[in-house]
Amino acid sequence: MVSLVITVMEATNLRETEFLGKQDPYVEIRTDNVVRNTTVKQNAGTNATWREEFRVTARGMAGSVTFKIMNKNMIKDSLIGTAMLDLNQVAAVGGYMDTNLPVISDGQHRGFLHIVIRWEDGDPTCYP
Structure with missing residues (x-):
């Protein structure tokens, strides 16, 4: 297992999914069997700032981290878009990125998610 520190900084130019008013985005972070959520940014619309830090584990640097940007709704939350990060990319640059x-939805570019990720345990280049 490897320990990672992920800071979700902000999302910009997101696809608008709310019909009335502004959307309330949050980010679901998933590595292997670990799921963490940022706080919901009420009425943030297409740009949201979190600057929230999470410590997560992954089975190895061969895995990936999935970020689902969601819109909080009263009945059912809706997907704004998804971003992915291959952990091999983090290892290749010395464990910090x-x-x-x-952010992609339905094969279309739907904005950007700014994240900072760092390896917390030792040398990332020694794990497959």
Whole structure:
């Protein structure tokens, strides 16, 4: 298992999914069997700022992290878009990455998710 620290900074230029008013986005972070959520940003619309840090584990650097950007609704939350990060990319740059991930929905670009991720345990290059 590897320990990672992920900071969800902000999302920009997101697809608008709310018909009335502004959307209330949050981010679901998933690695293997671990799921964490940011707080909901009420009425943030297409741009939201979190700056929230999460410690998560993954089975190894061969895995990935999935970020689902969701719109909080009273009945059922809706998907704004998804961003993915291959953990091999983090290992390849020494265990630290500050990046804007493209947010994709229905095969279309739907904005960016700015994240910072760092390896918390030792040397990331020694794990497959």
